[in-house]
Amino acid sequence: MSFNNLDQLYRQVIMDHYKNPRNKGSIDDGSVTVDMNNPTCGDRIHLTMKVEDGIVTDAKFDGEGCSISMSSASMMTQAIKGKNIDHAIKLSQIFSEMMLGNDYPDDLDLGDIEALQGVAKFPARIKCATLSWKAMEKGLEGEK
Amino acid sequence: MNAKELKKYFPILDQEVNGHPLVYLDSAATSQKPVQVIEAITDYYRQSNSNVHRGVHTLGNRATDLYEGARDKVRKFINAASTKEIVFLRGTTTALNLVAQSYGRANVKEGDEIVITLMEHHSNIIPWQQLAKQTGATLKYIPLQDDGTLSLEDVRKTVTPNTKIVSVMMVSNVLGTINPIAEITKIAHENGAVMVVDAAQAAPHMKVDVQQLDCDFLAFSGHKMCGPTGIGVLYGKEHLLDNMEPIEFGGEMIDFVGLYESTWKELPWKFEGGTPIIAGAIGLGAAIDFLSEIGMDAIEQHEHKLASYAMDIVTEIPGISVFGPKRGKDRASVVTFNLDDVHPHDVATVLDADGIAVRAGHHCAQTLMKWCKVSATARASFYLYNTEEDIDRFAASLLKTKEYFSDVF
DSSP: OOOHHHHHHSOHHHHHHHHSOTTBSOOTTOSEEEEEEETTTTEEEEEEEEEETTEEEEEEEEEEOOHHHHHHHHHHHHHHTTOBHHHHHHHHHHHHHHHTTOOOOOSSOOGGGGGGGGGGGOGGGHHHHHHHHHHHHHHHHTTO | OOHHHHHTTOGGGSSEETTEEOEEOBTTTOOOOOHHHHHHHHHIIIIIOOOSSSOOSHHHHHHHHHHHHHHHHHHHHHTOSOGGGEEEESOHHHHHHHIIIIIIHHHOOTTOEEEEETTOOGGGTHHHHHHHHHHTOEEEEEOOOTTSOOOHHHHHHHOOTTEEEEEEESBOTTTOBBOOHHHHHHHHHHTTOEEEEEOTTTTTTSOOOHHHHTOSEEEEEGGGGTSOTTOEEEEEOHHHHHTOOOSSOSTTSEEEEOSSOEEEOOTTGGGOOSSOOHHHHHHHHHHHHHHHHHOHHHHHHHHHHHHHHHHHHHTTSTTEEEESSOSSTTBOSEEEEEETTBOHHHHHHHHHHTTEEOEEEOTTOHHHHHHHTOSOEEEEEOOTTOOHHHHHHHHHHHHHHHHHHHHHO
């Protein structure tokens, strides 16, 4: 199959997050709730985060969307749990740079997120990947 | 007609995408343009560019003749009685907004009803939502049958003597349903309402005869019918347009201008404020010449054959669900589908890697997506330059998509 460059997009770890999303659901007493959608394609995310003393102690997401948007949301919640607000927002900025195909600082541990690098080569899909991150940033900006 | 021969007129189709010859199956979003249209536009800019309706000079006259000549081509194309009934605007959306904000604001009041259907494109929903909010009128929806068609019985139940406007798409951009516009128009008229037709997906693909339909307004866009973007048409019956106020004011649309009062030009120019879309109209005229030479009946037949061929092949693929009516006479050349649990974006990305362009998303029909009980779908849509080989490539790629995702899942 001549789908080699597709394999850069649909990496195994992405598919794993899509099939087995981490932190799926909603926190009942979540202190921060953000609903966001991508009006051009219908993807939507419902993000709840618990923030205590400036630390994101829990994060869950619910929503509908493609493999890229849902796996990205799963990875995002995993990455920000236990981090302080500035750290989480910095991760989001790094993620944006990654999506633009730019160099990004390598002082933070990105874990699974690095698997999404291939999305940069598929411009039509960048918005799918960034949806949950935008939601997270919006929610945490209000908590600063 | 010979689609393979016609394809040669479309330079854009002769290219590779991601290492594969391009198969363009997104004509319901926008069609490709033949050299005849591209050349008409460049010829205009190279030889005749000038402002219209005001020049004493030669180029001004030439540009005016070309622009007004295009209007007459449109008139003939939809069999309108007079060029006074043909208004050049930016597209279907602008045309429907003009009807809502001019005719609607003047004729719809609190307690009145505006009737549309559940399958409409956003461009035929939001203008009426806004009008209902502005006037206190009620917006009502004609429901859909299980197969995505309208029943005239439902139309009769929804349209009442309180209804002032009925607005329905002629062909669904998602379901491929071809609606019985002439019959719905009759029901609208029996109840004293005007009939508005969104013909954006009809004018490119079949014969549209406004006198036979007897509709009061009809809107379509040039870019879906081999013409350029940024040009569209509002047809309106002369006596209705005559009594309507413009909603855009300024140059080009005025007759006499005083310090505090002004008067408007006659039809259709009073609705064409500002320097008009001259090159766009000329490009649309060239597109109409191109389509007319092939013949709308031949195009309709070709697409019907393609649609049936595609429905036969695609519905055989295990795990596929296709939305809209079954294959048949009243189905346009649009196949909207979902494949197993693979999200339509992922389907479209894999097809694109194979050189095949399809649309994925909500197709500007979020209310219809809710009715379909999905958040998004993928859509392949065909036009005169598509062939059965294109559909074979599409079907083969769908099978590969299925295989690819069963591998990664």
